Amino acid sequence: MAKNTDRVSTKKNQGARQEKTKIYVDELYFRHVDQAERWRRESEHYQAVENKLLEVSQFSYEEFDYTPLMVRNIFKERVVPDYSYMLKDAQVAAESQFFIPIIARGILLIVAAFILIVGTNSIVLWMSGASVLALLILLFLLIQERHLYIERTLLEKQTEIDNRVAYEKKKIADEREQHEKDENERIKIIEDLFSGEISSVFAKIENVLDQLNFFFDTSVEIDLYHNIPSIKVWFPPKTIIPNITCVVQSSGRPTFTEKEMRVINKQYLELCAGILIKIMSVIYAHIPVFQTAYIYGMSRESGNAECFIESKAERESLIMACSATTGLEGLQILKANFKCNTSLELLPLVVEDPEEWNKVERKLVRRLQVNLSRP
Structure with a gap:
């Protein structure tokens, strides 16, 4: 029993030593990897600095051509939107408001006329006749109101369309004026640059040096x-x-x-x-x-x-x-x-x-x- 215990203890000690050896080897490996990475970064850093120093002495000269910039850009005028669809939509909407009332009065008129034709009682005839006359008058007035309403609606919508078209034309005119103003300023800056106007020269120098x-x-x-x-x-x-x-x-x-x-x-x-x-x-x-x-x-x-x-x-x-x-x-x-x-x-x-x-x-x-x- 004692011998078995000693064997187990010996195996445990050997396993512990092997585990420690493995951990030590792993640590050495990772230290080597970290050290190699640091070396690589250091060498790349020094080489990058040396390369940047050499780049400063790489010269080129290409004189900027201002000729294309002196050509005035043509203003691209927008097309005024077509608002005619609004007139058609307004007419359809106005007509639809009177569709049901006209149909209702028409049906009542047909019923009253039918009673007038087939009726035999004098009271019924008088009432149906009066109803036919009243419905005819109401239908005529409704049709006349419909006509006036549609005319008024179309007139208001046409006024709105005219205002929108006038607004778009004014907006286009303002855009054209702003475009001409911008073009004049842009070309004047270049002309001032050629004439040696100090503010234009300094502005250009500051702009190009900032790009270095x-x-x-x-x-x-x-x-x-x-x-x-x-x-x-x-x-x-x-x-x-x-x-x-x-x-x-x-x-x-x-x-x-x-x-x-x-x-x-x-x-x-x-x-x-x-x-x-x-x-x-x-x-x-x-x-x-x-x-x-x-x-x-x-x-x-x-x-x-x-x-x-x-x-x-x-x-x-x-x-x-x-x-x-x-x-x-x-x-x-x-x-x-x-x-x-x-x-x-x-x-x-x-x-x-x-x-x-x-x-x-x-x-x-x-x-x-x-x-x-x-x-």
Whole structure:
């Protein structure tokens, strides 16, 4: 009996050890799966940031064609509804109101006439004769009332139809007037854009810049005088550049390597150049009155407003810069001014107003501030 008890106890202990081993193996497996998933997400995150940085330096230039928008849209006039059915419905409804009374009087008249014909009693004859006469008079009056009622009903309904038609015509006339007004305003905005009217220019710039999808926050400050804009683009901080590189090994484990400061500075310079060219390409593509623009790449990262890149960008030069494969190549085409130290860190420049402004009073310069937030 004791031996059997020992065997049972031994089996229970072995089963407990096997169960613990299975739980431990399961935990190790799930930890490995979680770790692999975290590695995958980290590597994808770093790769996505690097890809987004490269996308900023992908340029294209397609000048917006305003010619089709200058064509006036033809007003499509609605057809006035046909209300003639209301007249027919009103006539049928009016006639139906007298149908039963006329039938009832007709039946009574036939009965009274029948009694008058077959009757032999003089009193009955007199009464049936008087009834026939009275019913004839009542039937005549009812028919006459029916005729007058139908005429009155049709006249009222025709008046209602005329009012509805007049209302629809007035509504169509108002729609035509509003359409012409909208068309005049729309075309005037485009004409003002070509003539350099400041409110139209600023409204268009704000509209097109809002459509830029940067993955970081930035802002554009535009001062305008005599169609010569001074455009200040505020760069994002340098911390937007990842300071490490991530390489996924064959085992799935990512390897992180810290970037050299020179590599980070070069990436940041490329990013800044891409931002400037992309913003200027959008402005030039939609604002035909601009032929020359002064653009400044600004930063507040040090706590003070500093200019790192400046360029006098002619339209033709900007179009050529958009064919560049990198932002730095584009800056070279624009003949932009920027200074770097040996580690390619941007150094501040002195900002001056456009020479075409001739030291104009600041109160004569109009300003637009556009904040570009990440989507």
